[in-house]
Amino acid sequence: MDDRQLEARDAATVAHTLERAHDADVAEALNVIDPPAAARVLAALPFDLAVRALNQPELDRRARLFEHLSTDKAAVLVGAMSADQRTDLFRELPERTAARLLSAVDTGTRESLRALLSYPPTTAGGIMTTEHVVAPATWTVERTLTQIRAVAQPRRPVYAVYVVDPVDRRLVHVVTLRELVLADPTLTLLEVGDRRPPVTVTVWTDREEAARLIAKYDLLAVPVIDEGGHLLGIVTVDDVIDALVKEQTEDVHKLGGVQELDEPYTRISFGTMIRKRGGWLCALFLSEMLTATAMQHFEGELSRAIVLTLFIPLIMSSGGNSGSQATSLIIRALALREVRLRDWWWIALRELPAGIALGSILGVIGIVRIAGWQILGFYDYGPHWLLVALAVALALVGVVTFGSLAGSMLPFVLRRVGFDPASASAPFVATLVDVTGLVIYFTVAYVVLRGTLL
């Protein structure tokens, strides 16, 4: 099948072969077809399947499909989508298409969209959906089950019944579908399920915090409430999984020093990729230029003792490596709430001896290497080789200790000034440590070798 030239007639054929495919597979099939042709296939699919495919966040370029659908068709599909995915779609749509669609959908959908779009996408309010089952506390299990059967829509999952106070409508209790099924039908909802107060979040709760709560309490959904305790929506477990996978990709990219990509590596354009990588690379390059400045400063020492230059890469990289290690440990400890911002001094007190211990290990290896080469005759480090070895070892202790300290403190500094601690990339830490590492090395060498080599 040549996807690029899919005719209307073929669209119906493709749609027919997709009819028994799973929603996510339909989304994947649409991903590899050109948007105009994919829009035709979407229009030819059974309505329910089309809606479920549109509800898949895996469907890339969802917004572009809508530019190729008739306004009528688009409005009906949008009306049937789940509220959270619909909100996501509208965030991606070009302003003109969004305005056109907004005036075409029914009033209820429009109101819901306006409300959900008012929350930032990084909050629980921004990723919540509003399809949830609410029942007053006075209802019995039987009445609730009857009601669920009456209003159920085939495309929308039901995880739990949210029980509200019949007078002030505040959320007072949550009964899972399983608890409801197993319960005596004559009991009231308040008599069923977990007695403990329900876990809730507010619309302004960070979405990562909502994800953390769902993971911690093994929930299928967490209710989102307003200041008055009224239920506004729910954040579901599949949103959490999608958020976790996305976050993991971002973490790895950031740690490698790449700006957040919005598309998969295989589909991103060459120009965008160069921009996303070039920005950081240039910033790091400009900072790293300070190493040249630092070395210019020590030019006198360098020309008198060429032997010192041999160990520059070794010492600098050790500082960078120990810094990367400390940073990656602290980034995850912060993300998992094992440490808090105020624990920075506790970490510093731990990384200081860790750095000294690790630096000493490398220092000993360094002395053995230099002495070995000298004694075995592989290389002649000059008459003061023992002092050179000592300078290298002491510099390693200093540089690795500084690397561990700087690497562990950087995520705290970033969080303190409002950035994601995961922005502390390995290249960032290495650059930070390189300049200081050079200064430490030459200062130590100057002290140790003064009167002999320097």
Added chain:
Amino acid sequence: MDDRQLEARDAATVAHTLERAHDADVAEALNVIDPPAAARVLAALPFDLAVRALNQPELDRRARLFEHLSTDKAAVLVGAMSADQRTDLFRELPERTAARLLSAVDTGTRESLRALLSYPPTTAGGIMTTEHVVAPATWTVERTLTQIRAVAQPRRPVYAVYVVDPVDRRLVHVVTLRELVLADPTLTLLEVGDRRPPVTVTVWTDREEAARLIAKYDLLAVPVIDEGGHLLGIVTVDDVIDALVKEQTEDVHKLGGVQELDEPYTRISFGTMIRKRGGWLCALFLSEMLTATAMQHFEGELSRAIVLTLFIPLIMSSGGNSGSQATSLIIRALALREVRLRDWWWIALRELPAGIALGSILGVIGIVRIAGWQILGFYDYGPHWLLVALAVALALVGVVTFGSLAGSMLPFVLRRVGFDPASASAPFVATLVDVTGLVIYFTVAYVVLRGTLL
């Protein structure tokens, strides 16, 4: 409360205050108490809550608690735990405690444990649970619901009914609890729910692949079948979330060059931490020593042209940074199945021009910097400064191109030889690129400056 000296009398008080806490919070409370005291609190908790707390993977040192419980109490608790968490526990128990408990539990539990322990913990078989509801295809919705109510246990979640052929017991259909509740009670199970063939895995499917399927198809659980199509167990969504969070931590640690930690950073002992970091740090240090060897080789050039040494850190770090970027992009693209092992040549063909483009950008900045400092009189790079600038720029193109290529190919090589591609840490890539970077720099410099400086 001084956790370290919790007496038996206090254990009952603590247990009482925990009675209305959520399972995960009980686990957290037990985490901060000394194992002997925590075991006493556990024994004093209401039985169901104790079992649910033990089912929390967040409960660290679960195995140590069991060493402080009486065999009788331990056997009853183990018997009531969910099959997957129980298997996990037995993997952690010291051999003697495991043997003692195994002989104390009932036959059914023992058989189940033996079966589940036979699968590696990285497979779907190793993380599956065996508490699932099975019904023959001939049953009606009503009969199934009645049966679920009859056999339900309060601690075990029900996500779906797994429908098997009444004759050969093969899995033929899955009905979610929601579909069951909404269905006409007189229908048979085969007439209810999704007509598409169920998504399944085998016991040997990698657990990350099981997680990927659950995430992709928005499932609450995926059935695990044997070669004959018989249901052996299910992998549930909360296992997937736990696996994702754990994997993310491992990825970040590995990318930072730290060996996998088994405990949180805050609770790991100083000695273990030094070991986990020291191993990689020493390995990298030993490899990085090749830079000293490479520089010894170019000692003649170095002593004739000290000016070249000024740019060593700058050029080396640029290679390492571009390598880290490429590696982090490819690690995630491989993890998300955006690229496959056989696509390596496609990636190489893409990274080659990307490296040249990025290297050229840095090269131009480098020339501007050297020319600027020279012309403005900040520093004198000698009479051949323009040639020096040219050598630096060309070396940057070469080193960044090599870095991008090596960084992008390393994850493929690691996967090919059977390692996790995420082991390609930023420090690993930097070290790989450093030695080659030096050789590229001095070779380029030799060609450009021959007859003038060299």
